[in-house]
Amino acid sequence: MSSTQKVKVAFNGTAEQEKALRSMIKEHEGQAGALMPILQKAQEIYGYLPIEVQSIISEETGIPMEKVYGVSTFYAQFSLYPKGKYRVSVCLGTACYVKGSGDIFNELKNILGIEEGQCTSDGKFSLDACRCIGACGLAPVMTVNDDVYGKLTKDQLKGILDKYAD
């Protein structure tokens, strides 16, 4: 699922984050196929993978930048843009889709006023579609950060988002 966000957000990583990143990369030294785990942990540190972070990874590992960029843009999990404080994700897997998650997704776009892959202007909510989180028994399902909401109907959505008011 491609990110449609075009807004350029200034990179403001801290010295602490960079230190954590560099020491994490050192831990993977000499390990075959380490680029994926490194990118995954880097995303945990920064929340996303801006070019600045990718170039540190390239520098530390000696893997050419175009290879790093090739991998980070291949996988849906990696985001080159920052996400909202609350990441709303609607499952569009088959079981959820046949139970109307497409309507849920459209309604969320209406409520939040953003498209897939975008973030609200206050940085609070971002909206994504995902393919099956495996909670098919609860279809249709959405997640807000780590909270899972199942057996959803359109009229519950406003109330759920209101819980993340702060």
Place this chain on the structure above:
Amino acid sequence: MDRKVLICGGTGCTSSGSMKIADKLEEVIKSKGIADHVKVVRTGCFGLCALGPIMIVYPEGTFYSNMSIDHVEKIVEEHLINDRIVEEYVYEETKTPDGIIAFNETNFYKKQNRVALRNCGVINPENIDDYIEKDGYKAIQKVLKEMSPQDVIDVVLKSGLRGRGGAGFPTGRKWQLARDLVKDADQKYVCCNADEGDPGAFMDRSVLEGDPHAIIEAMSIAGYAIGATQGYVYVRAEYPIAVHRLQVAIDQARERGMLGKNLFGSGFDFNLDIRLGAGAFVCGEETALMTSIEGKRGEPRPRPPFPAEKGLFQKPTVLNNVETYANIPQIILKGADWFASMGTEKSKGTKVFALGGKIHNTGLVEIPMGTTLREIVFEIGGGIPNGKKFKAAQTGGPSGGCIPAEHLDVPIDYDNLIAIGSMMGSGGLIVMDEDNCMVDIAKFFLEFTVDESCGKCTPCRIGTKRLYEMLEKITSGEGTMEDLDKMEKLCYYIKNNSLCGLGQTAPNPVLSTLRYFKDEYIAHIKDKKCPAGVCTKLLSYKIVADKCKGCTKCARNCPVSAITGKVKEAHVIDQSKCIKCGACMSNCNFGAIIKE
């Protein structure tokens, strides 16, 4: 210990708060002073996800469904202390005229035969002793003490076990090739495919969450058989609970010397690591998965060379799916004949299906191969909700097809499913009713494949995109009968020319719906109608004048002000303004708005 209370800790039940219920339960049990008599166990998935959170109380086997924190006090007081089952909270199906029956006597459970799922919902997956108590790590000890690598392969071959990930390749043959093809390899690998990408399939997740040690044991058996000392489990990052439990299990096994150097003093070394997927469907394809473990873009490689010759890091590699491995320890312990006694002539054993969609009992079931779709959907699955009619069952995910009602009585196995235009896939089974549009479903899957095509080969990258556009044209009411022919030709072109399994099977949802539901395609093309009322561009919302009370609620809720009318008079929708969002229909209190 007099009683055991099992609480489901699978993803489904955890999502609805089962772990908080477990905490509360322990707290109440402690405060009532019965902690010495009752053990609370957080298990893997029980299967009946539709009714979660689920709790089972032993020794009776009482099944409490739709549990909530508010039920805890009463169940502790009544059932655990006073031995009186709290009838109002038990699963409806267990209530009979003769009293409450155990859960395994209900329709959902009694036809099942749990082999791969045998420990799911039974043991605490984060406690290695629970697994050992259920004959855990006995198979690997038997293999190391009594069997040669070839003996192991012979047993697996004789059992008739075929790959549970989709294609159904005989597992024993795969192992034999990896053992024999390259004699002087300095390193070989054993991999486990837990990149369960088929939307609607969650059996691999449930096995990892419910019985992770079984996978560790099976992979070390495979390592011994082919001569590999290192294994990798490639698991989706979207499955945090499964990843956590597998890691806990690996650490525990290492601590006990059941993983790592010199297993059980036999001199055989086997190590295991987890690699996380990062959300790419194509990585479920074996060569793409290995490329991904190597830290690259997960693009497939042409075969040959097959992984048994040149796989991960160019070394001979065996890759099996989670469910396939889950069968191995028991095949070793109970023998090939036991396993081969279940199932059909060419498909032995059992298969786990994830029931989803328009079916009462959504969840996981494990049944012998050869069970009919009718038994699965109507007996085990409890049929279709809301009195709707069965239209189709979709199996095999984006690589599979839709099975219509006329084939409900076909015994399900690998070969029969292919003969009727679908495939086993990993075992997702999504039921659709009369409200689902089959053209829309085909379009849904194509959108998925377009999105997930890695782009390496042209037939898949461009072909699926063109196919999607044709479906888009048809669902917009702009298709022609000629498009149907073109579409079919394009389907075969993509099938025959794509590099990997993703492209080769991508047209299946289109082909199978064309085969069984051509009338729906024709209705979209000739009559410009969507019979199921799904394709929005072919729908119009209308207000039935007789039923409209003129309350103005629809007009107030219309986002584009397409509805006009005076108070207490029938309203009208301006079709040229209407964006078909359906807000009017969901807001009408009098059922006065219809779509057609």
